[in-house]
Amino acid sequence: MFDDLTHPEFVAVRDGIRRYVSNELIPLERELGLDAETPWPNETLRRVWRRSAELGFYSACLPAALGGKGLSILEQCALKADLAASGTVLAPHVLGDLGGPPRVGNMLKYATPDQLERYFMPVIRGEKSTCFALTEPHSGSDALSIKTTAAVDGDELVIDGAKHYISGAPFADFAIVMCVTDASQTPPQISAVLVDLDLPGVTVSHEYVPMSGQHIDADIRFERVRVPRANLFGGIGNGFKLGMSRINVNRLLHCPTMLGLATFTYRAALDYARTRQQFGGPIARFQAIQHMLADMASALWACESMIAQTAALADAGADLKMKAAACKLFVSERCFEVADKAVQIHGNVGVTRGHPVERAFRTLRMFRIVTGTSEIQRNTIARAILDPVGQ
Template identity: 45%
Template structure:
């Protein structure tokens, strides 16, 4: 088991992160007029990657031999909560979650030494970005339905197909691509390939349409493979075991996303509390009205319950316990809590909360995505039920 940061140091890391957020990150975004709902120039993405690397936040959960601090999952979630709560447009790049080392941290043992040198270290060092490409127009929750094919051609494979809704695709220099390998015997198997971005004189994937979701952010896109030649040495892991790469990190991924959801929910609550104290109607602050007090109480209670659930499961993961059903519970509950908190926040802000550009209106759109991303609520409930019935 890898070393983890001592509990007493997590608070110090949190304080250091808050200093960076408020003294550097948010002022940088203000100076450069960065808007989460507009295209963010690559040089600004590179700035936050490099600066976070200098400060030790980028890839902080990686083993020490891989340039990280081997921070526990609990510590990582504490930091993710603070980043999500900050409202920073670049928050997902600080720890390396969007296209950075957190995308591949759980798969380090699967890369060959040559692949680590060529692909992994440039990501760890904040020189390159990557993405994980599984979803397709006809393959979402049903991952086995992928249609992107890989056909052997001498020492290479030829990939054909299209991926969509790929997070961090606009910032990626290479991608881990799930493809249906067509075997010479006539069978099929899902194999993972490392595929570079197309450039002059180099075959690779093309970035297709930027797919802007309800949140308005420009961080998701299509990947297109047209006679894309990939060397056999770029197979990641074992042939036919591609889908296991995603499953190997699924419990930790689902649970840790709960920290992001709670960070957003906490920000909504804090904004609502401030508004309830400042907004005056009928001669007194609206926070003195019982109906507002009840909404705030319900918001805080649900966030508290979700946070207790999150860190209970995170502690079990850190201790090596099986949490397949419990991690899905965290995903379901925390995402739905965020939605209910956002709905109440809009109600408390009234007309202001409906206006385009208001932070509450933006977060209201953000949280609606949470019940679909990283596995829909319905898929999570299937997982929970299967675990219950197994017992």
């Protein structure tokens, strides 16, 4: 995937990550008996973050001024696809996708020097983890309907409310919490607040597991939680703008993970078709199997091409709203179809709980919902093509 990226510095990073996964990450998972559906010990995660930071991978998406390598969006896509295709369960933690620099990269410009030093530099160094807390029990796609509040009380803010399905919350040290700071406005004024998750009044609960089996989401409740007013992130009333500033690139950067997972299932199906013997020979000789593999290869190539073009537009500074929505919609649906065919080719093996292809199938199904449902993406695309001026 993305084999035409040949810049020497990028190639060195890519090769280094591949060596790290092969020589350190896979042996670590085997040594500890880790799989995707058991809670990962926090110390193990922090060990991966620190090692990745030490090797220069963890902050690779950031500019050099912040200790990163200034990788382009397209180069980041290539690395994320590689990691997902590796089949390792800790792959998302190598680049910090679940709580590291990619979570905050394009928002760092809003941080004060004090916030940068206290909160974000430790994230960049792999010492702390964060999460982005927007979704609430009654507020999913309708982000402006959140109810969590931040009330000013002298030099402090008092946080009350609850957040739901927050990715990375189980192992986060602090959250970027979207709060209503003035409900009298229409729409309500929303601000972002940095909240340490070990403060009195904060409760992080793990009462559900998504269909992927991963313990990566949690709810967060805030009851009269006091934080310094200096923890207001991005200025009063800029929370929604700050949150939306990350959404288009964030949607795009989920796509190479889907591509990598689907590629993993395709490779597994290809190997299985070549080796599984039925009726006196490998099942790969049957046209029905060949056509499924051909459809899978075609879909993966289309997804890779779409991701590459959208990433190139992002790197050029183009407006991504419609393109990122189209990419997320297309890639999530096609990659799920690839995984579905991989399950079919594997037969009974493919529907056995815990098989790598079965696990990838469940994970890919989630991507049609997380970070914006397919229906929301279609709404965004429809608005753009029906009212391009209004966009």
